[in-house]
Amino acid sequence: MVTILENYPAFLLVFMRITAFFVTLPLFSYRNIPNTHKIGFSFFLAYIMFISLEPPAIEIDSQYFILILKEALFGLIIGFCAYFILAAVQIAGSFIDFQMGFAIANVIDPQTGAQSPLIGQFLYTLSLLLMISLNAHHLLLDGVFYSYQFVPIDQLFLPLGEENxxxxxVQTFNSMFIIAFQMSIPVVGSLFLVDIALGIVARTVPQLNIFVVGLPLKIGVSFIMLILVMGALFLLMQQLFETMTYTIRGLMELLGGVGNEPS
Structure with missing residues (x-):
């Protein structure tokens, strides 16, 4: 077994990929997690992967700095891929918030520090708890471990300009928005029917102030529908985790040149 001191350039490359992976990875990249814990966890995980992979001997030369940039870019791309797949939950919540009237009230997302919708952050928190309960975060760690089978350490460049x-x-973005639409359509559809009913009432009973009655009615209907479809939302979240895993694997295959070979 090769020690770190005997092949420390390769260990630094492994450590660079895992650290960059944790920068954008959901749950592991939260701002309320201390940076010392992230770096320490990345170091010990890189050590375990280093002694398991037995990487080739790498020397520090002019190509080594290109390898460092490649490892950092690859880790950021894979982590961001997992993040924007899981962001479908927040997109679905923003659709619901817009119809409920909660779009004017936002909360701070602890991961990005930006403002996010109320229902979107609520559903996103539930999705993270479900991911932990299903051990789906272990699949993310397995993904970065098996990424060396697709993109080895000594590969110099990533074929980012390939058409496939x-x-x-683009197909990944499409599937993300489809899942977001599936998660939000029960509540959004019911609120659309409520809007139609309120419009009919406004025309038939003009004495009734629709603006006073409509907002609490839509909020009540939204919470009732969320309670009714919560089980279906959890099933869609499980499907989202599967999509995230397959997307990361497919992207690693393409970046490693597996999917670029001519048929």
């Missing part, structure tokens, strides 16, 4: 990679990313 761009097409794969």
């Amino acid at each position: 990679i761009i097409e794969f990313i």
Whole structure:
């Protein structure tokens, strides 16, 4: 077994990929997690992967700095891919908030520090808890471990300009918005029917102040529908975790050149 001191350039490359992976990875990249804990966890995980992978001997030369940039870019891309797949939950929540009237009230997302919708942050928190309960975060760690089978340490460049990679990313965005639409359509559809009913009432009973009655009615209907469809939302979240895993694997295959070989 090769020690770190005998092949420390390769260990630094492994450590760079895992650290960059944790920068954008959901749950592991939260701002309320101390940076010392992130770096320490990345170091010990990199050590475990280093002694398990037995990487080739790498020397520090002019190509080594290119390898460092490649490892950092690859880790950021894979972590961001997992993040924007899981962001479908927040997009679904923003659809619901817009129809409920909660779009004017936002909360701070602890991961990005930006403002996010109320229902979107609520559903996103539930999705993270479900991911932990299903051990789906272990699949993310397995993904970064098996990424060395697709993109080895000594690979110099990432084929980011390939047409099939761009097409794969577009299809991933498409599937993310489809899942977000599926998660939000029960509540949004019911609120659309409430709007139609309020419009009919406004025309038939003009003495009734619809603006006073409509907002609490839509909020009440939204919470009732959220309670009724919560089980279906959890099933869609499980499907989202599967999509996230397959997307990360497919992107690693394309970046490693597996999907770029001519048929």
